[in-house]
Amino acid sequence: MTLFASLRYPSFAFLWAGQTVSRFGDHLYRVALAWWVLEKTGSAAAMGTVLIFTSVPMLLFVLIGGVAVDRFPRAQVMFVSDLLRAAVVGITALLAFTNTLELWHILVASIVFGFVAAFFQPAYTAIIPDIVASEQRPSANSLTALSAQLTGILGPALGATIVALGGTASAFALDALSFLIAALCILPMLRLQPPEQLNARAQANPIQEFRAGLRAVVTVPWLWLTILLLALMNLTQAGPYTVSLPFLVKESLGDDVQVLGWLYSAAAFGSVIAAIWLGRKTGFHRRGIVSYLGLVVSGLATLVLGLAVPLPMLLLANVLIGASLNVFNLIWYNTLQEMVPNDLLGRVSSIDYLGSFVLLPIGYGLAGWATDLFGAAEVLFIGGVLTTLLALIGLAQPAIRKLN
Structure with missing residues (x-):
């Protein structure tokens, strides 16, 4: 099997192309948003608040999204999601161009983004088995990650350049255009016949549907253990990395948005290396040990960010x-x-999403508060230590080590 084998499936090829463009826009938006909040408020707490307003709606609605994804055509859910996001970012760009964009506008946009993500993310995970054969799924998942990270190498650096030359409004506008292109690429998939079980489940009791998904999680130790540990790791790692890193650049590296873009691009480059390596495989051996060793390394690397290096x-x-x-x-x-x-x-993916990210808004808030109080370097160092310890606790569990 080659890395690009899954592109033989036209539906996945269109989906992948559209989402590649959309993810490129996402990276532009992330840099522009971080710098806009930084310049507008100068507050890490404000940055954390914006991220909280994105995360909470996603967490509140993701279980509903998972049930919807298992009841209705997944391509339709994704199509509507992309159109909504294009509209929201387009309005944000218009406000920025007219110099009327305020923090509360960003917070409202973040709420809509979070709501839409609650439906889009489970749909994307669940649609891959519908359109790609099992032996090509490692290729499909690796290409998904590869497109996100390859655009992530160029996106942050280019986003920083666009912000420096044309302002944040230009980056917002390009992100809106990327969502429209992604929606157009999903159009051919709307004609596909959905799996037969969707028609039957559309008549089922949604509460019973959710309970069935919950049983599928709590009866499998490696599944609920990982979801629990990821929830804690998002508190200790994702919060500090997302909120504190821009302020580390501002405090220690010369207040240069280009440096922030380089750091984001470096992380994307590392992801590309992993995607190319794993995308050539048809299966994974000792997957529990290998995956958790990856979490250990990520914790140690986060710790390094907090050192005077x-x-x-x-x-x-x-x-x-x-x-x-x-x-x-x-x-x-x-x-x-x-x-x-x-x-x-769809339901298991939504429960995974909710469980893994349920503490992330708290992580954003704590990271913003702690960064303002103690400094970005200290927050990143402590977060890295705690993340490493959590990964080692997971690695010590037999259910994880035996996952193969």
Whole structure:
């Protein structure tokens, strides 16, 4: 099998192309948003608040999204999601162009983004087995990660350049255009006949449907253990990395948005390396041990960000963070798609999403508060230590070590 084998399936090829463009826009938006909030407020707490307003709606509605994804055509759910996001970012760009954009506008946009993500993310995970054969799913998942990270190498650096030359409004507008292109690429999939079980489940009791998905999680130790540990790791790692890193650049690296773009791009480069390596495989051996070792490495690399090291070491640490986290993510997605029945995959994916990210808004808030109080370097160092310890606790569990 080659890395590009899954592109032989036209539906996946269109989906992948559209989402590649959309993810490119996402990277532009992330840099523009971070710098806009930084310049507008100068507050890490404000940055954390924006991220909380994105995360909470996603967490509130993701279980509903998972049930919907297992009841209705997944391509339709994704199509509507992309159109909604294009409209929201387009309005944000218009406000920015007219110099009327305020923090509360960003917060409202973040709420809509979070709501839409609650439906889009489970749909994307669950639709892959519908359109790609099992032996090509490692290729499909790796290409998904590869497109995100290849655009991530160019996106942050280009986004920083666009912000420096044309302002944040230009980056917002390009992101809106990327969502429209992604929606157009999903159009051919709307004609596909959905799996037969969708028609039957559309008449079922949604509460019973959710309970069936929950049973599928709590009866499998490796599944609920990982979801629990990921919830804690998002508190200790994702919160500090997302909120504190821009302020580390501002405090220690000369207040240069280009440096922030380089660090994001370094993490994306590491993810590309992992995606290319894993995308050539047809299966994964000792997947529990390998994936959790990736989490250990990511924790240690996050710890390094909090040390007084030169920029080349920070870039290397970001490469390791990107590579090690992508090793875990790709093995995890393939494991879900292989070991969870397809008719439960949307619900299990939504429970995984909720459980893994339920503490993330708290992590954003704590990271913002702690960064303002103690400094970005201290927050990243402590977060890295705690993340490493959590990964080692997971690695010590027999259910994880025996996952093969």
